[in-house]
Structure formats: structure tokens, C-alpha cells
Amino acid sequence: MRTPIPQENLGCFFIWKSLISRYLPPPPAVIFDVGGGAGVYSFWLAQQGYEVHLIDAIPLHRPF
Numbered sequence: 001m002r003t004p005i006p007q008e009n010l011g012c013f014f015i016w017k018s019l020i021s022r023y024l025p026p027p028p029a030v031i032f033d034v035g036g037g038a039g040v041y042s043f044w045l046a047q048q049g050y051e052v053h054l055i056d057a058i059p060l061h062r063p064f
Contacts, residue, residue: 017044
């Protein structure tokens with residue numbers, strides 16, 4: 001899987017995915033990613049079948 005995460009940060013990404021997964025309801029569910037930046041976790045959650053709403057106050061962090 002191609003990811004926009006730098007190679008040196010992949011370990012943290014997989015640790016956070018594991019932690020987040022423990023507390024989420026099963027898909028389909030609605031998730032609000034507040035302060036989600038470029039949407040790395042939003043993208044992953046959407047691939048899992050969640051309806052994801054990304055909210056970030058800094059326009060530079062929103063690629064769309």
C-alpha cells in the first residue's frame with residue numbers, strides 16, 4: 001500500500017492505527033477527524049468502510 005507517510009514515521013502510524021482500532025465501533029459508522037491535517041488517518045478509516053469527515057482549521061493542511 002502506498003502511503004503519504006515518510007518511511008521513518010511508518011512505525012508510529014501502525015501503532016496509532018492499532019490504538020485507534022480498539023475504540024472504534026465497527027463500520028459503517030461516522031467518524032470526525034478533528035485536526036486531521038492531510039488526512040492520513042481519514043484515508044485509512046475511509047478504506048475500512050467508515051464515513052469520515054475531516055476538519056482542520058489550517059488551510060495549508062487541507063489538500064483539497
